[in-house]
Amino acid sequence: MEALISITNLNKSYGSKKVLSGVNLSLTAGQIIGLVGPNGAGKTTCLQAVLGLTDYEGEINVLGHHPRKDRVNMLKDVAYISDVAILPKWLKVSQALSYMNEVHPNFNLAKAEAFLAKTNIVDSDKVKALSKGMVAQLHLALILAIDAKVLILDEPTLGLDILTRRQFYTHLLEDFYTEDKCIVVTTHQIEEIEHILTDVAFIQQGKIMLAQSIEEIKSRFDLVAVTSEQVSEADKLQPLFRNSMMGLTTMLFDNQDQETLQTLGKVTVPSLADVFVGIMNKETC
């Protein structure tokens, strides 16, 4: 399948500080990929490079467009939410709808109005009068009404309560996602989006540490509750991560034989958060 976004050997430095180092990623239609990493890992810089908002070294191709040289044409098919707080406070809802309708060739005004009709937001409201959650809903209404092929979300639910966060991702799936589209999302709340992701990429210090489909990750990694008698035996298998609590040690293994693991304790499928912690702590374990 042809890639909607193709990133090859992406590098970016701020002065002497290297923030992206040899990033390679390829995203196809139907994928919902989570770009997950600790603060300062380079997630936002990576997305900004994809959107042509910052210069970079390497090759990026988004829907056949060069993000820097052909940014305006690219943005006709790429929608972006960087943070819920970025809608200007002076903007009225009616003005936001009118502006989007006039500047965006793929904006569906009726769809945005239908979305907003399900909320408490009215046309005459100003952004500054809306709560954080309502601003997120407005931003989402504006973005979901764009018939984009690629949606990029950078910490879209930062600072929102759990109900609003869930609503946000529900709407994302119901009102935007189809098999011919691709969504890239970065977030710290990995547990909340785990169920919607098809793929994940872990990034640390500007490097992609792991980029696989959720299915592959679930079959590759195992979480074992090792009994105290088996700990020394389990250590020989070089777990990615271990956590001891109340006499029980939990270990994360990468590509180990299932039968061997079952002799050490109860084997379960790790959550994405477990794998993330394991991968990020790999060197220190």
Place this chain on the structure above:
Amino acid sequence: MNSAIMKASLKKELWEFSGVFKWVPIILASVFIFIPLLVFILNGLPIESIITELSRISQELGQLSQSQQTARLSEIFFVSAIALFTPFITIGFIVQVYYLTNCLFDERRDLSVMFWRSLPVSDGVTIACKLITGALIIPVIFFAAATLLVLIILVLVVVASVILSVGYDISLWGWFASASILSGIGYIWLSLVPTAIWLLPFYSWLMLASVYAKKAPFLWAVLPIVTLLIIEAIAVHYLNLSQAFFGHFIVDYFSMTPDDIGTVTVGAKQLSFSGFQSVIAKIDYRTLLISVSLLGATYWYRVNKSEL
């Protein structure tokens, strides 16, 4: 599509600064209407002194030939219109400076630049719209408010003329016919575009300060110029140079000396007027060179350094 985007982007600028663009000219015009009204209400209308003054002017004009009368009335009207326009032009200029130093800074400060730049609107269109708003639309708003004020005053004068004509047998209608009212206001409006082009280097500099500053964009607009002038003055003094190049350039380009002041013909009379030919005379290769360089730098910062 591009014209639709331009139109939408210009509307966006008007929405963002609607408070300033709407209320400042309204308040200013209200001051000119309501303060004299308040004075009349508190002190009463000095009808006798008005009639005396009108009779004196009428006698004075009666001694002149028809063409001299026309020229004198045109001059009176033109000078009165200029006097009414001057506060609007001055306050409008302050609003222009405020707008241009903030237009690219505010959206970086509140991070909304990320939203605007996520839409398929080029940075070139954005900068062009902000420049058009600052250089042309704001003066148009203030000129329109001043013109409206002149028209309101004219309506009041017409009402007064009717009263004087009916009640006191004093006819002012001939004066209206001779005053070249429309051409007088027209000449003021004509200066709008040449002035915008003449001041383009200044406007471009303010936009560069707006897109570059991490805080206090007005200080970024003023301090580098002041610093450069001081350093140059010191260098000229201690190195015994003939003149300060930069200081001389600024004075030469932006000043209006009596030699620069042009004349316009209003009615049958030539009037000194710094608003048209004199401004056109100031526009030269420096206007284009500096404006293009500064706008190019503004564009580069917008594209490459949008984060605050």
